[in-house]
Amino acid sequence: MRTLNVDLGTRSYPIRIGAGLLADRAQFPEIEDRKVKIVTDANAGRRYLPGLLYTLTLMPEDVLVLPAGEPQKTWATAEKILDWLLEQRLGRDGILIALGGGVIGDMAGFCAALYQRGIDFIQVPTTLLAQVDSSVGGKTAVNHPRGKNMIGAFHQPRAVVADISTLKTLPPRELRAGLAEVIKYGMLADAEFFKWIEQHLDKLLALEPDALTKAIYRSCELKARIVAQDERESGPRALLNLGHTFGHAIETFTGYTEWLHGEAVAVGLCMAADMSAQLGWLPVESSLRCATLIQRAGLPVRPPPGMTAADFLELMGHDKKVAAGKLRLVLLRKLGVSVLSSDFDEKALHATLAHFTAP
Amino acid sequence: MRTLNVDLGTRSYPIRIGAGLLADRAQFPEIEDRKVKIVTDANAGRRYLPGLLYTLTLMPEDVLVLPAGEPQKTWATAEKILDWLLEQRLGRDGILIALGGGVIGDMAGFCAALYQRGIDFIQVPTTLLAQVDSSVGGKTAVNHPRGKNMIGAFHQPRAVVADISTLKTLPPRELRAGLAEVIKYGMLADAEFFKWIEQHLDKLLALEPDALTKAIYRSCELKARIVAQDERESGPRALLNLGHTFGHAIETFTGYTEWLHGEAVAVGLCMAADMSAQLGWLPVESSLRCATLIQRAGLPVRPPPGMTAADFLELMGHDKKVAAGKLRLVLLRKLGVSVLSSDFDEKALHATLAHFTAP
Numbered sequence: 100m101r102t103l104n105v106d107l108g109t110r111s112y113p114i115r116i117g118a119g120l121l122a123d124r125a126q127f128p129e130i131e132d133r134k135v136k137i138v139t140d141a142n143a144g145r146r147y148l149p150g151l152l153y154t155l156t157l158m159p160e161d162v163l164v165l166p167a168g169e170p171q172k173t174w175a176t177a178e179k180i181l182d183w184l185l186e187q188r189l190g191r192d193g194i195l196i197a198l199g200g201g202v203i204g205d206m207a208g209f210c211a212a213l214y215q216r217g218i219d220f221i222q223v224p225t226t227l228l229a230q231v232d233s234s235v236g237g238k239t240a241v242n243h244p245r246g247k248n249m250i251g252a253f254h255q256p257r258a259v260v261a262d263i264s265t266l267k268t269l270p271p272r273e274l275r276a277g278l279a280e281v282i283k284y285g286m287l288a289d290a291e292f293f294k295w296i297e298q299h300l301d302k303l304l305a306l307e308p309d310a311l312t313k314a315i316y317r318s319c320e321l322k323a324r325i326v327a328q329d330e331r332e333s334g335p336r337a338l339l340n341l342g343h344t345f346g347h348a349i350e351t352f353t354g355y356t357e358w359l360h361g362e363a364v365a366v367g368l369c370m371a372a373d374m375s376a377q378l379g380w381l382p383v384e385s386s387l388r389c390a391t392l393i394q395r396a397g398l399p400v401r402p403p404p405g406m407t408a409a410d411f412l413e414l415m416g417h418d419k420k421v422a423a424g425k426l427r428l429v430l431l432r433k434l435g436v437s438v439l440s441s442d443f444d445e446k447a448l449h450a451t452l453a454h455f456t457a458p
Numbered sequence: 459m460r461t462l463n464v465d466l467g468t469r470s471y472p473i474r475i476g477a478g479l480l481a482d483r484a485q486f487p488e489i490e491d492r493k494v495k496i497v498t499d500a501n502a503g504r505r506y507l508p509g510l511l512y513t514l515t516l517m518p519e520d521v522l523v524l525p526a527g528e529p530q531k532t533w534a535t536a537e538k539i540l541d542w543l544l545e546q547r548l549g550r551d552g553i554l555i556a557l558g559g560g561v562i563g564d565m566a567g568f569c570a571a572l573y574q575r576g577i578d579f580i581q582v583p584t585t586l587l588a589q590v591d592s593s594v595g596g597k598t599a600v601n602h603p604r605g606k607n608m609i610g611a612f613h614q615p616r617a618v619v620a621d622i623s624t625l626k627t628l629p630p631r632e633l634r635a636g637l638a639e640v641i642k643y644g645m646l647a648d649a650e651f652f653k654w655i656e657q658h659l660d661k662l663l664a665l666e667p668d669a670l671t672k673a674i675y676r677s678c679e680l681k682a683r684i685v686a687q688d689e690r691e692s693g694p695r696a697l698l699n700l701g702h703t704f705g706h707a708i709e710t711f712t713g714y715t716e717w718l719h720g721e722a723v724a725v726g727l728c729m730a731a732d733m734s735a736q737l738g739w740l741p742v743e744s745s746l747r748c749a750t751l752i753q754r755a756g757l758p759v760r761p762p763p764g765m766t767a768a769d770f771l772e773l774m775g776h777d778k779k780v781a782a783g784k785l786r787l788v789l790l791r792k793l794g795v796s797v798l799s800s801d802f803d804e805k806a807l808h809a810t811l812a813h814f815t816a817p
Contacts, residue, residue, distance in 0.1 A: 174537055181533075185604040216599065216610040240575065245544040251575040252611055 101316050105235065105323040110255040114235065114323075116315050118308050120262040121151050121223070129221060129257045130155065134193040138180055138207040140167040143199035143225045146268050151198060151223070161187075165203070169355040172202045172242045174250060180210040194219045194257070200226035200273070201233035201360065205248070208239030212254035219257045225265040227277025227311075228361050231284070231318035234259040236326045236339075242355065247347050263311045275397045276361025278303060279342075282392055283368055284318045287341040288325070290435030292317050297392055304396070337439045341429040342367030348414035352406050358399075365398035370451055375431040377447035385434045401455060408452035460675050464594065464682040469614040473594065473682075475674050477667050479621040480510050480582070488580060488616045489514065493552040497539055497566040499526040502558035502584045505627050510557060510582070520546075524562070528714040531561045531601045533609060539569040553578045553616070559585035559632070560592035560719065564607075567598030571613030578616045584624040586636025586670075587720050590643070590677035593618040595685045595698070601714065606706050622670045634756045635720025637662060638701075641751055642727055643677045646700040647684070649794030651676055656751055663755070696798045700788040701726030707773035711765050717758075724757035729810055734790040736806035744793045760814060767811035 100117030120126045135157060139148055144164045152159070163183045165171055184195070197207030197220060204222050211220035222234040240251025266274060281303075285293030295313075296303070302310035322339060329336040346367030349358060372389040375381035394400050402411075415426060427441040428448075459476030479485045494516060498507055503523045511518070522542045524530055543554070556566030556579060563581050570579035581593040599610025625633060640662075644652030654672075655662070661669035681698060688695040705726030708717060731748040734740035753759050761770075774785060786800040787807075 174533075174540075178533055181602070181609055185602060185608060213609050213611060215608060216597065216612055238575065243540070243544060249544060249574060250540055250572050252572060253575055 114259040137162045137196045139198040142167045198223045201229045212252035222256045222259040230261040232280040235322045276359040278396045279361040279365040284321045287437040345370040374451040381431045473618040496521045496555045498557040501526045557582045560588045571611035581615045581618040589620040591639045594681045635718040637755045638720040638724040643680045646796040704729040733810040740790045
């Protein structure tokens with residue numbers, strides 16, 4: 100078991116990573132004797148809720164179970180959560196626990212940010228994606244038909260409890276989707292870590308605890324370091340969006356239903372690396388290493404059939420990362436070194452789109 | 459024209475107070491060449507929008523006009539504003555202007571807090587209440603059937619432009635409602651200012667510009683000083699709620715429709731002063747001075763007919779200012795000195811409720 104402290108001044112918090120944490124009351128010291136409510140989804144609820152209720156001595160009425168899936172991540176569902184919290188008369192000194200993947204974490208965090216103008220919440224991420232990514236950084240949001248995460252808030256959790264035992268019951272496809280973000284951290288900030296992933300991919304896929312703990316710890320550490328420099332995403336934090344502008348276009352195109360976020364990001368990472376190589380910024384062999392590792396992890400490396408270059412351009416125009424009408428992308432200068440740029444030759448973008456959307 | 463700087467570190471902002479500011483482009487330097495959208499209501503829109511559009515060289519399609527009134531301050535209206543901003547494709551670097559009273563300021567601020575996780579906004583308060591109160595402090599929210607301002611966020615404006623010329627077309631009833639908050643600042647934090655209001659009340663009611671500018675400046679200054687100590691309302695900021703726990707109960711009882719916020723607060727101020735006197739904390743003559751000044755300002759000093767002590771107790775139980783089940787109230791130790799307390803003799807509360815709800 101390892102603990103990482105995310106340093107954000109008065110909003111600092113610990114991330115606890117290890118096996119069996121959900122069965123251990125001592126991993127939740129923040130609760131003290133405060134009133135606690137849990138928001139979860141049907142999948143995470145079925146798998147982990149009975150154990151967590153036992154650990155925290157809570158009752159079923161302390162839990163709101165939502166249908167699972169990204170399509171639930173809406174303004175309407177947030178309203179449902181807020182209504183329920185008010186019905187339950189949770190006070191401003193209460194705590195909300197988000198038990199589940201990124202969708203639950205984003206939505207429960209969003210509601211914790213808004214409920215009576217902000218209450219404490221604890222993230223209990225149960226997917227690899229949520230453990231390495233959405234539980235760090237304080238971004239909370241819901242989707243809108245016009246774009247992903249368009250409505251949201253910055254709200255840091257009081258603690259994150261990442262129990263890697265939950266990954267044993269995670270569908271393999273979701274495990275792989277989480278690895279996409281792990282690979283992303285290597286690509287954007289740490290070439291050594293990228294190499295370590297290349298060497299330990301089989302152990303990660305086999306859920307070897309030490310490898311998993313290290314991969315999660317290092318991903319969170321890299322993310323936390325960037326977030327600490329830029330809590331409100333005015334500068335360096337944008338680097339975390341490597342692969343995400345392309346990825347969000349894929350998610351919007353497919354209506355947030357067929358593709359997992361990590362799968363869309365996987366393709367986005369390949370596209371960002373390819374475009375960086377097209378620009379002559381990244382050696383072609385590094386771009387190929389990225390695509391190879393992503394493919395070895397069992398992740399897609401091409402957009403969905405039927406999605407055209409024009410679809411990408413249209414959908415990327417709606418992306419939050421557009422500053423004053425000019426598309427800005429995170430690209431690679433070399434493996435482990437990323438840069439946010441709107442100053443690139445558009446030909447490279449078109450070449451990448453043509454290459455990836457060729458029939 | 460006077461400018462007050464609200465000191466909140468990186469979130470500091472100016473409040474500009476004076477006559478004719480809406481006709482002066484130089485009062486809006488924050489806009490630079492950024493994309494601007496305006497949210498307003500039918501009343502403020504009819505009175506001040508043509509002038510402001512001319513000053514800022516904006517077009518009617520840059521404005522969303524909402525129906526006026528507190529019943530509009532809902533989750534559903536917030537969704538409407540957010541949908542419109544997305545339709546208009548306002549980028550993260552855009553600015554939202556809230557033109558109107560407290561309802562518009564609270565809702566537009568709430569939407570600015572959530573839109574793409576937070577964009578800049580400028581408050582242009584057009585009521586005295588909004589000028590002295592809701593434009594300072596960064597509180598934004600919508601109401602919920604279970605309570606006022608239950609869903610919200612802290613989001614500071616980039617600037618506040620308070621044009622006192624707008625008060626000439628403000629219905630007299632709304633002017634008086636604003637004076638309730640001005641009187642509140644005297645009562646809770648500054649006995650000298652309270653005395654100044656007693657001496658200048660007639661000038662304020664006659665809209666004498668120097669008196670108005672001073673009253674707004676000093677109210678904002680007192681509020682800003684308290685907010686700066688406690689941006690997220692964990693301590694001293696609660697003092698600003700003097701009269702509000704009683705007042706919110708009245709607003710909820712009357713369904714947010716018949717009473718103006720300032721009118722409900724006016725009664726709440728009388729009740730808080732009375733209870734402080736019942737406790738023996740405040741000299742009875744000070745409590746009477748408060749009631750007299752409030753009555754001279756043309757404000758109500760009794761709750762609505764039919765509202766009982768039991769109604770107050772029930773509705774105050776839902777109030778945000780309840781910590782761990784125990785009612786906390788802001789009370790007066792003397793004129794100009796307030797205290798947040800849950801350690802009071804309940805008999806005084808019951809005596810005040812009985813006194814104010816006697817048929």
